Amino acid sequence: MIKIDVIRTSGDYGFEATDANGHTIRIDTSPETGGTNYGVRPMQLLLMGLGGCSGIDVISILKKQRQEISYFDMHIEAERETGKEPALWKAAKIIFTLGGTIDEDKAKRAAQLSMDKYCSVAETLRRGGCEISYEVRIKA
Secondary structure: OOOEEEEEEEOOOEEEEEEOOOOEEEEOOOHHHOOOOOOEOHHHHHHHHHHHHHHHHHHHHHHHOOOEEEEEEEEEEEEEOOOOOOOOEEEEEEEEEEEEEOOHHHHHHHHHHHHHHHOHHHHHHHHOOOEEEEEEEEEO
8 A cells, every 4th residue: 555645834735745755745736726836736746757657667678678878858748628627638748858879669669668558657647538649759
């Protein structure tokens, strides 16, 4: 069983969420809805989780294939439903950019395995109706 503590620490909507190992994330709502930019919005946190989950997968797969990764980043853009409550993520696009001594086909296969097989966050979002697309770029 996973345990997370969420404690209000700043203003009306500023929270700190802490896991069992003491890692903490600040969470808040937008200023338009009463927040103060104290932390990440909860829905953005889901996208950050997607990036972390898939990033770990891709790096792990490529390391097992003895690829030398000197640079890695991900850019995620997503769109939420409009006119609905709750407003779920309806589409997300991920761009993986990798550098090093990397076979492009292996990088594309690693991203595909992450998105279609290993990344639990991606599957969670998909089950909520989010269409996830991605592309892989190799940096020279």
